[in-house]
Every structure is written in structure tokens, then in C-alpha cells.
Amino acid sequence: MAALSIRGLRKKFGPVDVLKGIDLEIDSGDFTVLVGPSGCGKSTLLNIIAGLESATAGEIEIGERLVNDVAAKDRDIAMVFQSYALYPTMTVRQNITFGMECRHVPKAKQAEAVDRVARLLQIEPLLNRKPGQLSGGQRQRVAMGRALVRDPKLFLFDEPLSNLDAKLRVEMRMEIKQLHARIGATIVYVTHDQIEAMTMATRIAVMHQGEVQQFADPDTIYHRPANLFVARFMGAPPMNTMTARLEGGDSGPVAVLGKGEQAIRLPAPASVDRQWLGRNVVLGIRPECIAEPSRQFGEDPAGRLIITAPVELTEPNGAETIVMLRVGDEKMLARVAPDTRLLPGQLAQFAADARKICLFDPATERLIA
Amino acid sequence: MRSTRVVLYLLVTVLAAFYLLPLAVVALNSLRSTRDIFGNGMIGLPHGLELDNFSQAWSGLCIAEHCTGIRGYMLNSMIMTIPATLISTFFGALIGYAISLWRFRGDLWVFGIITLGVFLPEQMKLVPWVLVLRDLGLFNSVAGLVLIHVVQGLSFTTLFCRNYYVGIPQELMKAAKIDGAGFFRIFWRIVLPLSPPILIVTIIWQFTGIWNEYLYGVTFASGPNQPVTAALIALAVSVSEAPQYGVQSAAVLIAAAPTLFVYLIGGKYFMRGLTAGAVK
Numbered sequence: 140m141a142a143l144s145i146r147g148l149r150k151k152f153g154p155v156d157v158l159k160g161i162d163l164e165i166d167s168g169d170f171t172v173l174v175g176p177s178g179c180g181k182s183t184l185l186n187i188i189a190g191l192e193s194a195t196a197g198e199i200e201i202g203e204r205l206v207n208d209v210a211a212k213d214r215d216i217a218m219v220f221q222s223y224a225l226y227p228t229m230t231v232r233q234n235i236t237f238g239m240e241c242r243h244v245p246k247a248k249q250a251e252a253v254d255r256v257a258r259l260l261q262i263e264p265l266l267n268r269k270p271g272q273l274s275g276g277q278r279q280r281v282a283m284g285r286a287l288v289r290d291p292k293l294f295l296f297d298e299p300l301s302n303l304d305a306k307l308r309v310e311m312r313m314e315i316k317q318l319h320a321r322i323g324a325t326i327v328y329v330t331h332d333q334i335e336a337m338t339m340a341t342r343i344a345v346m347h348q349g350e351v352q353q354f355a356d357p358d359t360i361y362h363r364p365a366n367l368f369v370a371r372f373m374g375a376p377p378m379n380t381m382t383a384r385l386e387g388g389d390s391g392p393v394a395v396l397g398k399g400e401q402a403i404r405l406p407a408p409a410s411v412d413r414q415w416l417g418r419n420v421v422l423g424i425r426p427e428c429i430a431e432p433s434r435q436f437g438e439d440p441a442g443r444l445i446i447t448a449p450v451e452l453t454e455p456n457g458a459e460t461i462v463m464l465r466v467g468d469e470k471m472l473a474r475v476a477p478d479t480r481l482l483p484g485q486l487a488q489f490a491a492d493a494r495k496i497c498l499f500d501p502a503t504e505r506l507i508a
Numbered sequence: 509m510r511s512t513r514v515v516l517y518l519l520v521t522v523l524a525a526f527y528l529l530p531l532a533v534v535a536l537n538s539l540r541s542t543r544d545i546f547g548n549g550m551i552g553l554p555h556g557l558e559l560d561n562f563s564q565a566w567s568g569l570c571i572a573e574h575c576t577g578i579r580g581y582m583l584n585s586m587i588m589t590i591p592a593t594l595i596s597t598f599f600g601a602l603i604g605y606a607i608s609l610w611r612f613r614g615d616l617w618v619f620g621i622i623t624l625g626v627f628l629p630e631q632m633k634l635v636p637w638v639l640v641l642r643d644l645g646l647f648n649s650v651a652g653l654v655l656i657h658v659v660q661g662l663s664f665t666t667l668f669c670r671n672y673y674v675g676i677p678q679e680l681m682k683a684a685k686i687d688g689a690g691f692f693r694i695f696w697r698i699v700l701p702l703s704p705p706i707l708i709v710t711i712i713w714q715f716t717g718i719w720n721e722y723l724y725g726v727t728f729a730s731g732p733n734q735p736v737t738a739a740l741i742a743l744a745v746s747v748s749e750a751p752q753y754g755v756q757s758a759a760v761l762i763a764a765a766p767t768l769f770v771y772l773i774g775g776k777y778f779m780r781g782l783t784a785g786a787v788k
Binding site: 190191218225226237 | 679685688
């Protein structure tokens with residue numbers, strides 16, 4: 140069942156098109172992450188779903204009920220905000236029960252609901268404190284408690300982790316994911332952090348300039364990005380994208396990077412349309428598909444080949460080392476094992492995994508194979 | 509550096525002394541007997557303490573041929589100032605909240621027009637108020653003065669509260685709306701509990717302003733209905749008998765006491781509140 144459907148949604152602020160026709164179908168129980176750079180319209184979209192802003196055109200259905208003209212409080216949603224938006228003069232308990240108080244839920248039922256949520260989030264000792272006496276992580280939990288206590292059709296999260304320090308963010312990320320697995324709620328989660336999107340989502344909508352660039356599961360988004368924007372936005376470091384020339388070969392099409400003797404020839408996906416042969420395309424390859432020469436990629440040796448390229452720079456980070464290579468006139472990132480010692484300027488060999496190469500149309504930037 | 513400091517302190521002390529001198533003279537004279545003042549001049553230290561001046565001022569002084577002291581006029585001022593202060597502060601908070609946190613089309617225009625009242629001189633509004641009070645039948649009544657001060661005060665109270673409330677994060681409002689709270693519930697439960705710093709400032713400002721106001725008091729009330737500021741003026745014109753400077757000084761001090769008292773207990777919040785804009 141569709142928990143949320145959005146059809147042809149548009150939003151204008153004066154002459155500015157903030158959302159240019161959004162279509163999304165979100166199933167019950169899905170954890171959907173809206174991800175994109177700042178200014179892409181993701182927070183506006185969330186506010187429109189919540190009923191805090193109105194759409195210029197289009198339809199929104201929550202639980203198969205058209206809610207365009209329904210007030211925020213009657214949409215059966217709960218929202219967690221970036222700043223947590225806890226009521227500063229109320230205790231944690233009052234913060235959590237405020238929504239029920241507004242809906243005239245009997246006191247006994249309120250107490251029961253608070254106890255359930257406090258146990259779930261382990262905030263029982265904090266119930267009588269004021270938000271000012273809590274740490275960032277505790278405030279975050281209370282904000283989630285306030286949303287959870289309502290048991291709504293839809294949870295909306297607006298960058299809820301971006302005010303936390305890095306360590307706490309990772310912890311809370313896991314907790315939210317576990318929580319979703321445990322209660323099976325439908326969540327729409329907005330973030331600009333593609334790692335949050337990858338780690339938590341069951342479905343990701345990548346947004347850019349008011350449009351959904353791709354709406355798919357994390358694997359597809361990562362391995363088969365619909366266009367160059369998605370390819371370059373998702374992944375840290377992002378996918379290498381370089382101009383290559385597509386040639387026909389005995390065993391299928393070949394993408395040629397660079398010119399002359401140092402040119403690198405990579406087997407291109409066989410699915411590419413023949414019309415591209417002899418033309419320039421944009422080749423996309425993830426940095427983890429280029430590694431130290433001893434690396435095996437999966438069981439199947441096919442698609443593995445050795446390339447030689449000069450090293451420009453190395454960036455060890457402990458778990459692995461990021462290496463910048465020069466290929467023709469362009470730079471390419473590789474992820475090698477941390478014990479691989481490479482020096483800038485050195486000509487080195489790398490193993491490349493050609494199975495996950497993507498090809499894009501250089502004009503439309505769309506995925507072609 | 510040291511010498512500039514000395515000069516600075518000297519200058520400030522001289523200015524303060526100059527400014528406080530009239531108050532000192534009044535305070536000293538309030539403790540002197542009439543004979544003392546006539547014998548030794550208006551300015552001088554008391555010879556003995558004439559505390560009777562204060563009880564005379566409170567209940568015996570003759571003002572405009574009523575020899576009942578300023579007691580009744582003080583009461584008039586109280587029943588004018590306290591309701592006018594509370595009502596204008598309450599509505600200022602409510603309007604400030606509506607303008608700052610419930611953005612609506614033309615909200616800044618409404619705000620601009622309301623605060624225009626801050627800059628209008630009192631004299632300009634005398635005639636309109638005469639007409640309004642006449643039509644409402646509130647001429648020469650404390651209720652009429654309360655109405656004037658509430659309406660006039662809204663400009664300031666709205667300005668103060670609105671500027672304070674714009675510091676309240678919008679996300680708080682969004683959260684409350686999703687929680688199902690409406691306009692008044694958000695005001696009572698979320699905004700008002702955050703307001704004490706600005707309410708204290710507004711109350712002090714309104715209380716002092718309304719208590720010390722004179723023009724409306726003297727124009728729209730007469731005889732026993734006058735507030736104390738208007739009544740005290742009669743002291744200066746009643747020259748038929750020998751002036752009782754001691755008693756008059758005591759009356760002035762009593763009349764000034766409430767605002768001084770409010771300032772002394774609330775002054776530190778006042779200074780803090782005027783500079784503190786945001787709710788963090």
C-alpha cells in the first residue's frame with residue numbers, strides 16, 4: 140500500500156521554481172531518504188508533505204487520502220526537526236505529551252504512552268528535566284520520542300543528525316535504523332549527507348535543482364546512477380567520471396582512456412548501443428574498482444585487468460589509502476590497501492574491476508550502459 | 509591613561525551631581541519645617557526631622573481647596589496605571605506574537621502602522637481623544653484614562669514584544685502546529701512562558717510612562733478624579749496662603765515613590781531585557 144504518493148508537485152517562491160514536478164510513490168514501511176545538496180528543494184518538499192507550506196500545483200496523498208487542503212495537525216504525521224524544536228519551558232515529559240494534550244487524550248493514556256516511548260528510547264531518567272539541561276544526543280532522543288509517541292502514519296525527519304558531533308551522529312544513525320526495523324514505520328528523511336542516505340535508506344530519492352534525479356534502492360543508486368549528477372554526488376570519494384572513446388573490439392566494446400601508448404583500454408558494458416561506437420562517452424568507475432595489483436574482485440576473474448598509471452598524490456586514512464592517478468589529461472581516484480606504499484610521480488600498477496563500469500551520454504549526462 | 513580615567517570620573521560625577529541636585533533639595537526639604545526653610549533658605553540641611561510633613565502630605569494637604577492630602581489621587585493613579593499597564597502589555601504580547609510568528613500577507617505593514625504611534629506627539633492626539641471619550645461617555649473618569657493609555661501603549665508594547673519574539677525559532681512553531689496546537693494554545697503554552705524577560709521590560713516601561721504621564725491626566729480628568737501627577741500641579745498654583753515647601757516636597761516624593769520602587773526592583777531585568785533580543 141502506498142503510504143505517501145506525490146504527483147506532479149510544484150512549488151514556486153515568487154518567480155523561482157523550487158520544485159519542478161515531483162513524483163514519488165512511497166510504500167508503507169519504507170525508509171525513504173531525500174538527499175541532495177543545499178538548495179535542491181528537499182526541505183521544501185518535506186514541509187509541503189507536512190502541511191507547513193502549500194504546493195503551487197500537484198497532489199499529495201497520505202495513506203491514500205488527498206491531503207492538499209488538510210492542516211498539518213490533521214495529516215496524521217510526526218516530524219523531527221534539525222534544531223529538535225523542543226519546547227524550552229516544558230519538561231521532557233510535557234514535551235512528549237503536548238501533542239496528546241492538544242488532542243485531548245486522557246491523562247492515563249498519555250502517561251502510558253510516555254512510559255512506552257521513554258522505555259523504547261531509554262530516556263526514562265530524563266523525563267522531569269528541561270531541554271536546556273540535556274546534551275545534544277539526549278535532545279535528539281526526546282525529539283524522536285515526541286514523534287514516536289503519536290504513532291502516526293508517516294514520520295518526517297528534517298536533517299535530524301546534522302547538529303550532532305561526528306561520533307554521536309554515527310551512533311544515532313544506527314539507532315534510527317534499528318528503530319525503523321523494530322517498529323516498521325514509514326519514514327521520509329531529509330539529509331544532505333549521502334552516507335546517511337546510503338546507510339539508512341531502503342529507498343533513496345536524489346534531488347537536484349528541484350527535480351528528483353533518481354528514485355531507487357541504495358544499491359541501484361550507487362552502482363547504476365541514472366545520470367552524472369547522481370554518480371558524482373553519491374559516494375565518498377565520488378565516482379570517477381572521465382571522457383573516453385568507445386571502440387569496437389573482438390570481445391565486445393572497449394572504452395579507451397587517454398591517447399597513444401599510455402592509453403588505458405577498459406572493457407565496456409556489452410549492453411551499450413552500437414550507435415556509440417567511435418564516439419566519445421563519459422566513463423564512470425567507482426574508486427573502489429581500482430585497487431592494488433594483487434586484489435581479486437569477487438570469485439569471477441573475468442572483468443579484472445591490470446592498468447599502469449602515474450601516481451599524483453596519496454591520502455592514507457588508516458583503513459585504506461586514496462590514490463590520485465593521472466590518466467591522459469584527467470585524474471582518477473583509486474582505493475588501495477593501506478600497506479601499499481606509493482610515491483607521487485611513481486608509475487604504478489593497479490587492478491581494475493571493469494564489471495561495474497557505467498557509461499554516460501556526454502550531452503544529456505544520462506546513463507547509457 | 510590614568511589621567512584620562514580621573515578626568516572621566518570627575519566629569520561623570522559632576523554630571524550626576526548636577527542631575528541629582530533637584531532631587532536632593534526636594535528630599536532634604538521634605539524633612540524640614542516651614543520655619544526652617546523660610547529662616548535658612550530653600551537649600552540647606554535640615555535642623556531636626558519634620559516627619560510630620562509626610563503624614564500631612566498623605567492625608568492633610570490642601571489641593572484645589574480639598575484638604576484631604578494626596579491619598580485619593582495616589583489611589584486614582586494606581587487604579588489607572590495598574591490595569592492600563594497589564595492590559596496594554598498583554599495585548600502588545602498577543603499582537604507581537606501574531607506579527608512575528610504567524611506571518612501573514614501585509615504583516616510588516618501592520619507592524620509599521622502600529623509602531624508609527626511611537627512617534628506621534630501626545631498633543632496631536634488630544635482632540636481625537638476628546639471626541640472618543642465624549643462619545644463613549646468616559647469623560648472625566650479613570651476608565652477613560654485607562655482606555656487612552658491602553659491604546660497609546662500598544663505601539664510600544666507591540667514593538668518590544670514583536671522584536672523579542674522574532675528571536676523564537678520558526679521550527680518551534682512548526683513543531684507545535686504539527687502537535688495540533690492552535691493560535692492561542694501556542695501563545696499560552698509556548699510563547700508566554702518564554703516571555704518573562706520582555707514582559708518585565710514592557711511592564712516597567714508602561715508603568716513608569718503611565719504613572720508619570722501628565723497631559724492626558726490634566727486634560728481628561730478634573731477634581732477628585734485626577735491622577736496624582738495632575739493633582740500635584742495644583743500645588744504650584746495654590747499661592748493664596750503661605751507655601752508649605754516641606755509638605756509639598758514630601759508629596760512630590762510620595763508621588764514619585766512607586767516608579768522608583770518599580771525601577772529599583774526591576775531595573776536589572778530592564779537593562780538586561782533591552783539588550784537581550786534572542787531566546788536561546
